[in-house]
Amino acid sequence: MRALARKGKSAMRRLYRGYNRRKMLNAPPPSTRKVSILLLHAYGMGGTIRTVFNLASYLAKEHDVEIVSILKEAEEPFFPVDPRVKFRFLDDRINPSSDPLRAMLSKMPSRIIPKEESAYHRFNLWTDLKLARYIRSLDTGVLMATRPGLNLAVAQLALPNVITIGQEHVALRTQAEPMQELIKWRYRRLDALVTLTKADLRDYRETLPKKPKKLARIPNAVPPMTGGISKLDAKVAIAVGRMTRIKGFHRLITAWETVAAAHPDWTLRIFGAGPQEENLAQQIVEAGLQGKVELPGPTSDVGAELEKASIFVLSSRHEGFPMTILEAMGKGLAIVSFNSPHGPKEMITDEVDGLLVKPRTNANLASSIIRVIEDEQLRRDLAAGALETALTYDVDAVGEKWDALLAELLARRNGTYVRPQPAATDASASPASGPDGPPATSDGQAPA
Incomplete structure (x- = not known):
């Protein structure tokens, strides 16, 4: 029976490939x-x-x-x-x-x-x-x-x-x-x-x-946003995202208990919606943080809300490439983020355009937020660095990478693609591959 099933699958694959060839x-x-x-x-x-x-x-x-x-x-x-x-x-x-x-x-x-x-x-x-x-x-x-x-x-x-x-x-x-x-x-x-x-x-x-x-x-680009750059004078920290466990908002609220005890005049606003919304609201009440942590719901005008804040916090344990960090950078906020191994770690240069929290504990998150609150010069330096970093993710700069990719894929299909020759290297340069592993060839592959 198994042999018959294998023959049946093989026949179906041949029919499928034949259909594709006829369509072509x-x-x-x-x-x-x-x-x-x-x-x-x-x-x-x-x-x-x-x-x-x-x-x-x-x-x-x-x-x-x-x-x-x-x-x-x-x-x-x-x-x-x-x-x-x-x-x-x-x-x-x-x-x-x-x-x-x-x-x-x-x-x-x-x-x-x-x-x-x-x-x-x-x-x-x-x-x-x-x-x-x-x-x-x-x-x-x-x-x-x-x-x-x-x-x-x-x-x-x-x-x-x-x-x-x-x-x-x-x-x-x-x-x-x-x-x-x-x-x-x-x-x-x-x-x-x-x-x-x-x-x-x-x-x-x-x-x-x-x-x-x-x-x-190809990274994401900073999207167009309304409003201007943050003045960094509002005693507001902001977080944005879908309210799921992976976003770590429950951990952020726990960390804010420490922040609120030290700086009761600061407010945390978490924008978003999702299955954890009721649990988070209950956690705020149980922690006695009413008025200190707000859940305003989702917003389609992220730029306007970022402009009203001074600090952006990302509490996810895992992220791919969080757009919220780019948006916060584009608005000139001081960023505090868990040192997630992919997106945040690549997007943020620690102590330059944000703070990377490591080890990723609630206590360390609270400590980093308090540090940015208490050190105004650090807050402004991080915000200035974030604005500079955001420029490298300009929509036209990122869009050109997509233009180049589409042109290359079409050239590969119609037989006109010419592989670029690798640039000559200095014989005295180190052959080490660097932090990203083996150097990529022009088509993004690692050499054999």
Whole structure:
């Protein structure tokens, strides 16, 4: 029976490949004219959504850009939308169709998205059908996915003439083992994999047995924000994010008990919403921090709220590339962050444009916040350093990296790509590879 099953799977693979080849015969040539970006919930709130909107706005200058949202669970977008960017929704859960097939398939679990994907519960067999149909409807252009489950689906289902890009917003090492195994063997089918941090890029280089044609690190850009630079005179610290355990707001509130005891005239505001919101509100009451810790809810105007604060605090134990740090830097706040191994550690130079808290304990977090409160010169020096760092993440500077990537992927497809020659090195220079591991070749791969 097993041998028969193996033969059946092999036959299906041959049929699938043959179908792809027939589709290619009539397909237009590869192109970057149209860029489609897959998101889970485009009208929701979150760092990934905000960064995708930012990228889409930049790309819309030269490309036809469409954001394809798996779900529609709100009537209006939470974040501002560039009118040049189009939207498509695969599963409208506000005004669902009366299709009996939808009603039946929506009750069945997803078969495309792995169970270990953190958003697995948001998918079902109906979203599988809509997602597969959409991916298979594309015969050219660029298709970009923005989370592991969608990256895997694109790698498996996209037609050969479509240029495929997987974008990772979370660190490889935080993925469950079964997910990492799928990533190891399926990501090689992508044209490119883009990480946000050097550390994550290094992990993928070392982990993937066979790699996509291009491995690259392109950070997020500072998004446009309203208002001006913080004057640093408000006795307010701010934190922003979805209220989940991984964001560590419960730890921040515990640390604030110490801060409030030393500086009762300072206020902590935590903006966001999520499953931990009620627990956090109860924790504030139990700690006697009413009026000292506020939960104003989510805000679509992050810039205006950052401008009203002097200190930004990030209490996550793990982060990919937190946009909130970039936004706080762009507003000239003094930043205090746990020394998370990927994003914050790369984004912040300790004592220059922020403070990295290590070891990552509640007591050390409280101590660092108090230090910034009590030392005004340090607060202003960190804020000035943050403004300088934010300039290196300007949307045009980051956008040019995406322009270069799309141009290279297209050149690879049409046979015009010429690998740049490595720059000549000084014979007296040390051959050591440096903190990021082996030097990368022009296509982002480590040399053999």
